[in-house]
Amino acid sequence: MLEREAKILSLAGLSGEDVHQVFRQAYDKNIEILAELLELVEDEERPF
Structure with a gap:
């Protein structure tokens, strides 16, 4: 796929x-x- 984009x-x-x-x-x-997504996921896992 990268070859196509490079071409x-x-x-x-x-x-x-x-x-x-x-x-x-x-x-x-x-x-x-x-x-950024990892930070969002980690924030969701923390209890309030």
């Missing part, structure tokens, strides 16, 4: 480094979202 970004005129940066930013954002 699309390449066809859009992005260099290999640009493609790497796009995937890195998406990965970082996913980690950020997962950390």
